[in-house]
Amino acid sequence: MMLGLFLPIQAGGWTGSTLQRTTTWTFDYNAALARQAEDLGFDIVFGLAQFLPKGGYNAVQNGTGIDSFITVGALAAITSRILLISTVHVLYGPWHPLHFAKFGATLDHISKGRWGVNVVTGHRTVEHEMFGWPQIEHDRRYELADEFLAVVQHLWAADENSLYAGESWRMKGAYVTPKPLFGRPVIVNATGSGAGIDFAAKHSDIVFISSPTGTAFETAIEALPDHVANVKRAARRVGREVKVIINPMVIIGETEDAANDYAEAIIAHSVTEGGVFGHIKSDAHAWAKRKEYDTPRQRALGGGNLQIIGGPEQVAESIARLKEAGIDGVQLSFFDFAPDLALFGARVLPLLKARGLRL
Numbered sequence: 001m002m003l004g005l006f007l008p009i010q011a012g013g014w015t016g017s018t019l020q021r022t023t024t025w026t027f028d029y030n031a032a033l034a035r036q037a038e039d040l041g042f043d044i045v046f047g048l049a050q051f052l053p054k055g056g057y058n059a060v061q062n063g064t065g066i067d068s069f070i071t072v073g074a075l076a077a078i079t080s081r082i083l084l085i086s087t088v089h090v091l092y093g094p095w096h097p098l099h100f101a102k103f104g105a106t107l108d109h110i111s112k113g114r115w116g117v118n119v120v121t122g123h124r125t126v127e128h129e130m131f132g133w134p135q136i137e138h139d140r141r142y143e144l145a146d147e148f149l150a151v152v153q154h155l156w157a158a159d160e161n162s163l164y165a166g167e168s169w170r171m172k173g174a175y176v177t178p179k180p181l182f183g184r185p186v187i188v189n190a191t192g193s194g195a196g197i198d199f200a201a202k203h204s205d206i207v208f209i210s211s212p213t214g215t216a217f218e219t220a221i222e223a224l225p226d227h228v229a230n231v232k233r234a235a236r237r238v239g240r241e242v243k244v245i246i247n248p249m250v251i252i253g254e255t256e257d258a259a260n261d262y263a264e265a266i267i268a269h270s271v272t273e274g275g276v277f278g279h280i281k282s283d284a285h286a287w288a289k290r291k292e293y294d295t296p297r298q299r300a301l302g303g304g305n306l307q308i309i310g311g312p313e314q315v316a317e318s319i320a321r322l323k324e325a326g327i328d329g330v331q332l333s334f335f336d337f338a339p340d341l342a343l344f345g346a347r348v349l350p351l352l353k354a355r356g357l358r359l
């Protein structure tokens with residue numbers, strides 16, 4: 001089972017609660033977390049990307065945050081083994097594929113092949129407007145990203161100068177060297193829609209999914225086997241294999257009771273009112289069902305696309321059940337990252353090793 005840490009490079013991490021915690025969006029905090037994860041033997045650290053208007057989602061998740069491409073890229077110089085995944089909105093700017101290919105090859109060399117990218121197309125309406133246009137239609141975004149990534153991949157592989165005149169990008173005599181050390185960086189795509197899964201099947205090594213139902217573990221675990229199989233089938237249809245990861249929010253305590261008390265305290269200090277995206281409009285298929293399934297308490301607890309609440313045994317058991325559901329890796333979020341990750345390392349990792357899920 002791959003183990004990843006979802007870095008809180010944005011204020012409030014994944015939870016709008018004022019309960020006291022160490023979590024901050026600063027580079028120093030996230031750099032220390034990346035080192036902590038690496039020391040524990042984690043495989044991946046990962047940063048999300050978002051452009052939020054003033055005020056963000058709520059008083060805690062207030063929109064302050066550092067850029068994923070730059071922050072996670074900077075970790076290349078201060079880590080030595082862990083895979084680093086930056087999230088990039090490839091359609092904003094617009095980025096030119098030549099920029100992206102050159103910057104990616106640079107980070108690939110700095111990290112010695114440990115840098116990869118989560119390619120996203122922008123599900124928040126307000127982000128497209130910030131860049132100066134109305135939100136591009138959902139499936140059309142994946143067509144554009146497909147062209148973008150095809151050009152980038154070509155530049156990473158090409159031995160000669162390239163001439164290209166496509167629908168959205170053009171270049172003449174373009175060339176990128178050095179080449180990435182292992183052909184190309186790891187490519188990830190976070191999605192839940194048909195168009196997104198087809199895109200990921202074609203381009204990605206890792207597909208980052210959400211629960212097709214709500215964040216409650218027991219409903220998610222029923223729906224996941226079919227969803228994961230569907231993603232893997234889509235890749236096989238185009239002759240490829242992909243790994244599937246998901247991002248649980250882990251509310252961990254020394255005991256089950258302590259974890260439940262922790263969850264209650266987080267909820268009691270909640271400042272969220274508007275649900276997952278609050279007042280920020282999104283057309284993401286990946287989270288569409290959360291509005292339908294999630295209770296106000298689950299929304300207040302926040303997190304990624306799944307919630308695991310428990311003592312070390314329950315957390316290990318839940319991760320084992322995700323593995324049985326076909327999941328290849330978990331990208332963990334916590335409420336209070338540094339101490340919760342330390343507890344996970346001390347108490348859950350040995351249980352995962354005993355179950356044969358980790359070496």
Ligand SMILES: Cc1cc2nc3c(=O)[nH]c(=O)nc-3n(C[C@H](O)[C@H](O)[C@H](O)COP(=O)(O)O)c2cc1C
Pocket residue numbers: 047048049050087089119120121122123124190191192193194195196197208209210247283284285286287305
């Ligand atoms: C687990 C997961 C993580 C994501 N991380 C980001 C992110 O950091 N930034 C972003 O703009 N979108 C992110 N997304 C949103 C997706 O990129 C995508 O825009 C969204 O899911 C809508 O596409 P879909 O309808 O294909 O699911 C994430 C989605 C998932 C499922």
